[in-house]
Amino acid sequence: MATMTMAKALNAALADALLEDDRVLVFGEDVGQLGGVFRITDGLQARFGDKRCFDTPLAEAGIVGFAVGLAMSGLRPVVEMQFDAFAYPAFEQIASHVAKLRNRTRGKLSVPMVIRVPYAGGIGGVEHHCDSSEAYYAHTPGLKVVTPATVSDAYSLLREAIDDPDPVVFLEPKKLYFASGEAQLPARTEPFGRAVVRRAGTDATLVAYGPAVPVALEAAEAAREEGWDLEVVDVRTLVPFDDGTIADSVRRTGRCVVISEAQGFAGVGAEIAARVQERCFHALHAPVLRVSGLDIPYPAPMLEHTHLPSVDRILDTVARLQWDDQPDPRWLTQGSAA
Amino acid sequence: MATMTMAKALNAALADALLEDDRVLVFGEDVGQLGGVFRITDGLQARFGDKRCFDTPLAEAGIVGFAVGLAMSGLRPVVEMQFDAFAYPAFEQIASHVAKLRNRTRGKLSVPMVIRVPYAGGIGGVEHHCDSSEAYYAHTPGLKVVTPATVSDAYSLLREAIDDPDPVVFLEPKKLYFASGEAQLPARTEPFGRAVVRRAGTDATLVAYGPAVPVALEAAEAAREEGWDLEVVDVRTLVPFDDGTIADSVRRTGRCVVISEAQGFAGVGAEIAARVQERCFHALHAPVLRVSGLDIPYPAPMLEHTHLPSVDRILDTVARLQWDDQPDPRWLTQGSAA
Amino acid sequence: MTTTPQAVRRASPRTRRPATPAATDPAAGLLPQTEPVRLLDPDGTPLPARDDYPEPPIEALREMYRRMVVGRRFDTQATALTKQGRLAVYPSSRGQEACQVGAVLALRDDDWVFPTYRESMALVSRGIDPVEVLTLLRGDWHCGYDPAARRTAPQCTPLATQCVHAAGLAYGESYQGRDTVALAFIGDGATSEGDFHEGVNFAAVFKAPVVYFVQNNKYAISVPLSRQTAAPSLAYKGVGYGVPSEQVDGNDPVAVLAVLTRAVAHARAGHGPYLVEAHTYRMEPHTNADDATRYRDADEVEAWRDRDPVARLETYLRARGALDDAAVAEIAGQAEAYAADLRERMNAQPTVDPMSLFDHVYAEPTPQLVEQREQVRAELAAAAEGDA
Amino acid sequence: MTTTPQAVRRASPRTRRPATPAATDPAAGLLPQTEPVRLLDPDGTPLPARDDYPEPPIEALREMYRRMVVGRRFDTQATALTKQGRLAVYPSSRGQEACQVGAVLALRDDDWVFPTYRESMALVSRGIDPVEVLTLLRGDWHCGYDPAARRTAPQCTPLATQCVHAAGLAYGESYQGRDTVALAFIGDGATSEGDFHEGVNFAAVFKAPVVYFVQNNKYAISVPLSRQTAAPSLAYKGVGYGVPSEQVDGNDPVAVLAVLTRAVAHARAGHGPYLVEAHTYRMEPHTNADDATRYRDADEVEAWRDRDPVARLETYLRARGALDDAAVAEIAGQAEAYAADLRERMNAQPTVDPMSLFDHVYAEPTPQLVEQREQVRAELAAAAEGDA
């Protein structure tokens, strides 16, 4: 085991993939000599040459569409979108081609590729640099959507994503890039498609993914003081989704809070809440509650802490899980027709 | 009262808006002389001239971005995206500008506009012509998202959308364009932001919107044979969302099925299910269930009936609402960790 | 800070560039000729031979004629099938036969084609089974042929998006040491889309062997070219990417084949992409669902009948002695047989298994799809029971 | 269907277009001059006067100098504030002063500017309060000034998207009978984005009075121009839209002002958009967070120091007798005062009310936002109580 950052683990995953599979090409904006604005591709061009790791013209639809063509020719593109909101120009290419080409051609043509997207906030970034864009992809059939929360997972999931026969949108929580963790490379963690219980507990389940996982774990620690023993599940792959691990946990604890950094409305957190109550209705002592970003455009750096799910907001929500078996008065009084 | 199609009502709404408000401009692809591929703008150019209703170059980001500039100059653009999937090229303009300019400028600049999108399926359309794209917009703070299900609402909501100080994504269910209904123009129905009970019932609430509303009504009729008296709520505006009307209904009926045509995962249906169980937990006799499109790319015409929520699928789902107060065995056996 | 210099406010500076730039002008090798290349008069009379575009071999032109005749018959048949309700929709390319067939003939079989919805004729001309080509429009699946085996991408509907795919494919092929050329079809209207710009630019920067072939048929559904661009012609876009460009009379089969052959050779030789604009005309409405009388005059359409590419080539080949009544009849017979076979095979109602909906979303269905598949399976079983 | 004509497979057809097109060549009025327009030598010596670009009035040039000096001082100050942690990030435009100020001086106050993140200097040069300009980068809100009042769009980060806004705004203004011109700034890298293409094309088709002003500073973050385009120069893109274009030495203040003045006059006169490419250089890293030594040589940067636009204009104005030591000192003093004021005001910690998060999402908060606002209000009250 060694201590390293998630950035380093991702870099190692790319390097190992380039080494082991000739078909892998890494490209995007500034990923060559600069090594990417987050240095995730640092040193790759020097080591593997500028045919394996290269800069493209500044055009995201172009980058993704070019990857489609390369994949058609048998190569394995791994592209970087520089920031979350800067992947939006590629939305048509992603939604109408990347996601659908296998289906369109009854599997005769497939376009395995990885679209790496540094996403979410918590780094004091200015507008357009902090969007949580996972729902746009998770709602699009044909894409797999992955987001690691630990250093080992970053390596392992990225290697699996590159090997996957399907296109994967690989969402990297920016704020975790330079957080360190223990990892032994080449790490291989739980297989793609599996959620993981990051902390066992008995009283309620916190379901989180990506940047929300460390916050959930922190909240679970803090909850001990309040006398709650909380379980934390890390979803890891949003698509495919691991109903089993999550439903098992909630059936044991009887309570559930879903935590995601994105604005809540019609986000992945809504999906998780809907699924959990469908599957665990009779085990639930309280409704499945959600903690998410506010339903506002991502705010300026000085206000992002108000926007983001915080330990306090999570604990406030856990407190509303009807521990005294009384309905939450909030839902009894609110929501009547105005 | 007169009988007319939704297409005609939309056309009348545009004409009346052009007449009453000089600032209104209608533009897009083929909306001029042709009157739009669905003829929603039929006759407008002849009547109001080619400065008020005109064709643009074929570029959707261009159309929406052009509308942003026009709105900045004080005009009121109403643009047509020719089909759902053909709005994707405009996604960056919509998500990063249309939705955010008011917020970005603390309200100093606003870009009221209507982006009309013929959406959803059921018309035997080939690929890219049938996407249900509402979740992409509803998940984006700063946009209002509307979808009419009746002829009168089509007129009324479109007029309100054009008058609204905020940008509105106006989703027109294609398959209802040429369905007729009674309407008295200029119709003014319930105000923007309100859901409506389309059919009163006591046993369970079907929540639906846009193209799913007629299917829900049909299912409710059919359910009478099974002995169920179902209430049907039409959401009308997805953003803002009317929690009150829907929660009131579910608290009365104690059961809820959410119906939407889009693929289900992380869709608006998930949001509705999550909200309803949050707010009505203690009134619910069964989990909130969902009927949606399958989590697949929109299929070819010959298979769309398998994809779309059908009366049968809705009735099957209603049947799973634990009428005998036994938990649904499905959720007790399924979803355990594999 | 409110002063503004009141300097030089003059009219359009159109005259300021010398009309005769030096031979070293970097644009000189990139701009198209000011008039579309033409080797036959509209009536089929050959124009004086020219050095830059030597005439293609006569056997090639004869084969071109054959495919154009068969292609046109296919097109008519597809329109008829639509009227009979056999196809959901059909976009005809009648009038564009020289382009549809010329593009295919300029390529090798192992070259890649990136067609749009309008290129059904090109695809059958490439030898793809017409039933497989029409699968999309019949509505049983989105693509009926095997794109990898046929080196032909699925017909692309999201406009201009294929321009980028072609760049990637072509670069990927040359990266892997193959000398494949990719030809991307695109319409006049679609050149307004951002993906056209990004595609041609990527191809240029990566020196990818792509021929971008714009069929300027004057309309994008109802929108005439004048609402699409203010450029002298679409071929003038190439210079902005450093891509050599040419414009050609798209109803002159000989010129189309000559120009595309050169463009393909340029790309194959490693010189990077090439842009060709063919001036042609869509004789039919946009699709059978369109009503072209709403936006264009019958006169305009009539005028283009005189430039019919099939008749033009026939006249020329007859004059060259490469075609006689017997040969014309034989080819017409081939076309009829082709159409008859198509008609017959399209009359068989296709069966599509609804369970296949779940097979090709991912390489393996996700647990969520497995669940939904079981639900549909149960529904279908129940329905079958109900029917029984 | 496997035959392929073996015709004319020849090398690049670069020579096929006559190097001297006829005077009627439609490209002739649209292409840029083959060399960037230059009116001063790099050392400030005036070049021979020319008809097409008369020199701007001397008072305008003196004002230009003043704003460039103040602008540069502002820029240095902003970089310093970033080092002190007062700004989240700052993209310097040092070296691009002639472009930043020239664009502003070519416009009227009621014209609209569409800046990018790099245009802070242009905005202060337009008279916008520098604290308001830096609000975005300090991180208290996304835009600190009133765009409607200042006729200046928010600094645009999603690259090239502003090109389309400018077209819409300019068309909207002229539609309403106003003779406003819009100037859209854009970088070399961003010209690769589809929205550049769509924006310029919309402006051309609608004859919207827009000047597209490309500051080609040779890099898009780390990516050099050679990875961005294979075109002779970015100004060659105009002809593909039917838009007249020019290239200019972007470090020659006199030429920049002359060329932009003409471009603005062209647009204002109703001739439609105009494209100007200025060849300049980004002297600093992309932003303070960037490490430019990773991708470019110190030598390259040094070479550009010799073409410093401020020194160049100073030399020229002194030679013309329009500037002396006293004036230079006075302007330097103004710049220092400006910087000192900025420093002081930026040292005050701004307060931003978290409740304002809910105010500007919609004209009125939705019920969902009202609910979330109450939740945040309660949280803040609880926190305040906890603190007390």
Ligand SMILES: Cc1ncc(C[n+]2csc(CCOP(=O)(O)OP(=O)(O)O)c2C)c(N)n1
């Ligand atoms: C992105 C996108 N926007 C709109 C459409 C709808 N549409 C289909 S064909 C067409 C016109 C295309 O015209 P052109 O490029 O000239 O090709 P042609 O049909 O004339 O061959 C339009 C607007 C589409 N398919 N894709």
Ligand SMILES: Cc1ncc(C[n+]2csc(CCOP(=O)(O)OP(=O)(O)O)c2C)c(N)n1
């Ligand atoms: C759509 C989009 N993609 C990527 C980025 C990230 N980004 C910000 S600046 C920049 C480089 C821009 O280069 P250029 O256009 O030359 O302008 P310059 O910074 O040199 O002024 C990039 C890639 C962005 N802001 N928007």
Ligand SMILES: [Mg+2]
């Ligand atoms: Mg066309």
Ligand SMILES: [Mg+2]
């Ligand atoms: Mg640059």
